[in-house]
Amino acid sequence: MIVVLGGGPAGRMASLRLATAGKKVTLVEPRGKSRGIGGQCLHFGCMPVCALNDVARIIGQARRFYEHGMTDAVPALRFSNVMDETLAVQQKIAGILDHETVSAGVDVVYGKEGRVDGPQVFIGDEPVDTEAAIIATGSRPNIPDVPGITLPGVYTPHTLWDLRELPEKFTIIGGSVMAAEFAYIFQTFGSEVTVLSRSGFLKNLDKHLRAIALKELAGVDIREGAEVTGIAGTSRVTGVRYSAAGADASVEAGAVLLAAGLVPNSGMVTGIDKGPDGEIVVNDRMQTSVPGIYACGDVAGAPFLTPVARHEGIVAADNILGKERHMDYSRIPQAIYLAHDLAFCGSGGEGSASLALPGPAGPGTYWSVPYGDTGLAKVFADPASGEITGMCAAGPTGGVVAGYLAFLMQRHISVHDFEEFIEVHPSTDGVNGLAKYASELFKRHNPP
Structure with missing residues (x-):
């Protein structure tokens, strides 16, 4: 049996990977089934932020329509309803995740604390025999030690x-x-x-x-x-x-x-090497200092990102299955969600050139033109080879653009490869056009 502690993105993906490969997997989730699996992303981070941000963007857009005289009013917010409906959708998603996980053959144990002491794994107070174990207990908010921090409000x-x-x-x-x-x-x-x-x-x-x-x-x-x-x-x-x-x-x-910020939730782990902030020390195969014990996701430290946690879970599972796999952190796309997606990946290294232009008007930014904020496209590239080393994209689809371009950057894509790129129009993605322009510029200054 393989025991996975924590039902967040890292633990759940690892469990699915192992179970579909035929392994007997027990996933231990300390929160009760009424709260459900899904971890920080679903319950406290990405998903609820998306919920509130969707409402905020609609109100912000409606305010602009009102300012232009196209509508009669800005919608009034019913804040408590927003919070209640957010929770209702979270619970629905948690139910879907639970069904998917159990259907894959994972035994989910709710409401019990898992802990690890060196090579020994416990579910509640009971020691269990394991072929291997994965610690994916996530993180918790960093709470400053200042007077009054526990006041209501x-x-x-x-x-x-x-x-x-x-x-x-x-x-x-x-x-x-x-x-x-x-x-x-x-x-x-x-x-x-x-x-x-x-x-x-x-x-x-x-x-x-x-x-x-x-x-x-x-x-x-x-x-x-x-x-x-x-x-x-x-x-x-x-x-x-x-x-x-x-x-x-x-x-x-x-x-x-x-x-x-966040700090690794590793208080239930002893007898395994940790870093200064409590993060469990792992190598690029997600192995800890104790053979057969793996750790992935936020408990293994920064960058505290859901896609990274998921991928670390897959890397840990594959290594348990005997498929040697290494974690690569060199091209991790990220985004900040405000009125636009402010997304980025990589940066300009030594000798790189950067080009930046405003984002094009399109679906989601047409009515931003009067305000001069249609977003941004920015590319970092090596002028000699044309290889893209970084990018930024601000706009309604900035996060999507960053994800795909990060994947291509891992494969050393060049701005010259975009000469054959045909985009969807209208679109708010300005990176593709900027890459084409960079290709022309580099060839002009560095002729073959």
Whole structure:
């Protein structure tokens, strides 16, 4: 028997892979069946953010139609209904995942904690004999150690779904993707949003994408270099205290969201090597320091991305099955979901050239033309060989474009290969046209 601890993207994909290969698999999911499998992505991250972002984008688009005099009103938000309906859809998806997993032959054990002590695996308090085991216990929100952090009205992405009234003043602690996405959602819903970022806000994002993000978050009060020192309030949160540039300051808040990142959920694992943040140390075959014990997904550390977790689960499963497979992190597409998909993969290495143009008008951006924000296309490439080393795409289909181009970049695609590319029109994908232009430019300056 193979035991998999955790029913999130990594554990579930590993279980499916092993079961369809004929292995007896037991998947241990500590949350009860009423909550269901699906992990952080379904219950606290990607899917609920998509749910709220869909509503926010519709409201934002409707607001533009109203401003142009094409409609009579902007839809009024029923916030509690949005949260309730989000949960209902999550439960439906969890049921589908459960059916798919069980139908593949996986034995799913709900409501019991799994743990590992060196080579020994436990389900609840019972030790079990295993051929191999996979630790895929995910991650949990990083909670800063500051006074008042446990006050009512302070939420994490795991508890935000208890919120049923839209706060008039909403403060987000954090400066990365999660903070940006929730800032866009709540400012569009109508909250007065303040972001307290300990360092630079979206500091690692490409400068062109960051400029678009800041434009789409123009209504958000973003305060950089803000070190949170405490949460104000007695029976409920009333504000956040922080220091910036050597001075103390504060901001009022009816609700606070802690979006300060994730930490590996590895407290139930002992006798196995871990890193400084509790991440389980693995090699590129997802093997831990103990033979026969594998780890994948968020519990193995950054980048804390669902597609990476899924792929790590497949790599772990294949190695258990005797099919040597290695994890490659060199081309991982990512996206931030604001009014547009702000997607990217790779970057310009030494000697690379970059070309950038506004995204084309098309479905989803036609009415963005008057505002000058139809998105972006950007390509990094080697002028000598034409090989694409990175890209950015902002627009309604930016995430899709980044996913496919990342796959092609792994196969060393060149801008010259796009000479034969025929796109669908109309489309908001400007990367293909930019690659064609780059090909012409490089040939002009580097003739064969």
